[in-house]
Structures are given as C-alpha cells and as structure tokens.
Amino acid sequence: MDQILGQVLRNAVWERLDMLSDLADRADAPSLVSVARSELPRLTEGWRAMLRAHEPDERGDCPTCSTRWHRCKAPCSVWQVAHEHLVAGGLAPQQDSRGRVRRRSTEQVHGTQAESQQVPRQQQSGRHALVPPPTPRHAIAG
Template sequence: MDQVLGQVLRNAVWERLDMLSDLATRADAQSLVSVARSELPRLTEGWRAMLQAHEPDERGDCPTCSTRWHKCKAPCSVWQVAHEHLVAGGLAPQQTAATQRVPGQTRVSPAETTGRHALVNPRRPAITA
C-alpha cells in the first residue's frame, strides 16, 4: 500500500510540474503574472523546506542523505541541484523536457501507463531510458 501511495504522490507532483511548465510556455502575460504570484511563493517555500532538511550538521554531513554506514559530505546532491537550477541555471545548457533526466526517475513505456504519469505496475520493472 505504501508503494502505491508513494506513486500516487509522485504522480501528483509530476503532474503539477508539467502543468506549471505548460503554463510558462503557453499562457498569456496576464495569466503568467497570476500564476507567478500564486506559485512562486509556494515553490520557494518548497525549496527552502527541502534544503533545510539537507543542511549540513556540525560534522559537515548531510543528515538526510547520510546513513549509519555511509556519511554524505555537504554539499549533497540536493544542494548541488539547487545551486545548478537556482543560481547557475543561466550558465548551464538548457534541456528540453524530452531530453531532461532526473536522478531516480524511471521512464515507462506507453503500454504501462493509463495517463501522462500513471501508476506503474510494481510487479513489472519500469523501462528506463
């Protein structure tokens, strides 16, 4: 059950990101201003909450990424991605949604979906690109 709930939550987040990307590329100026006013504060708070969870401890380890047996030194991958997208993004080459790869994200074949981000049958392995 936890796996299904996790997939439902992930799908909802991917759908929301897709919707915002679509709005950013297709909406008129007035709609963009409205979306920016409502969504930018939510997105920045989301980044802040995620980054707070990955703040290094007194030893310089990321408490979220570290395990008992493997310590992850700061900056962890979450901070690196945040810097890449929020600070250095203008310097990095831009990728289209079709070529963009997110670590840990699986790609599924059309036969395994019933929608844009449909549930994946947990008994069948996802096809990764």
C-alpha cells in the same frame, strides 16, 4: 500499500510541475502574472523546506542523505542541484569523463529544436509509469 501511495504522490507532483511548465510556455501575460504570484511563493517555500532538511550537521554531513554506514559530506546532491538550477542557471561547470571541469554551452543546456523533438514527450515531462503519456495531437482524428 506504501508503494502505491508513494507512486500516487510522485505522479501528482510530476503532473503539477508539467502543468506549471505548460503554463509558462503557453499562457498569456496576465495569466503568467497571476500564476507567478500564487506559485512562486509556494515553490520557493518548498525549496527552502527541502534545503533545510539537507543542511549540514556539526560534522559537515548531510543528515538526510547520510546513513549509519555511509556519511554524505555537504554539499549533498540536493544542494548541488539547487545551486545549479537556482543560481547558476544551468550553466554550472560540469566534469567530463576524466574529471576535468568544463562549462556546458547554451546548446547543451537548452538543446536544439531538432533534438528536443526527437526526445519522447514522456521523457521531457518527467512522467512516471502510472501516468499515461498524452495523446499526440497528430494522432487525434479530427
């Protein structure tokens, strides 16, 4: 039962994020302003709540990511992702296979038009198993 509830919860979150991404891509300016006013405070508070749960304890460990047998030093992956997406804008330094730091180019971050068309919509949107992928427009008889 918990697995089903968890999957329903995850699907609802992915669907909400997909809807917001679609709005950002397709909505007109007045609609975007309306969505920004209602959704940005909710999204920022959500980030704050998640980051509070991952604040380092007095030993410098993340209490959420750590287990009894394995301590996770701060900054944990949640803080690293938050920094990359909220501060560095996706251009944060990355490590190559040899551990050397390198910066991602704009093309690597955003991809080219041809590359993004080759990735299936399901992978682009982050949908999960219980959420059926959308029917491609070219597959709809009209």
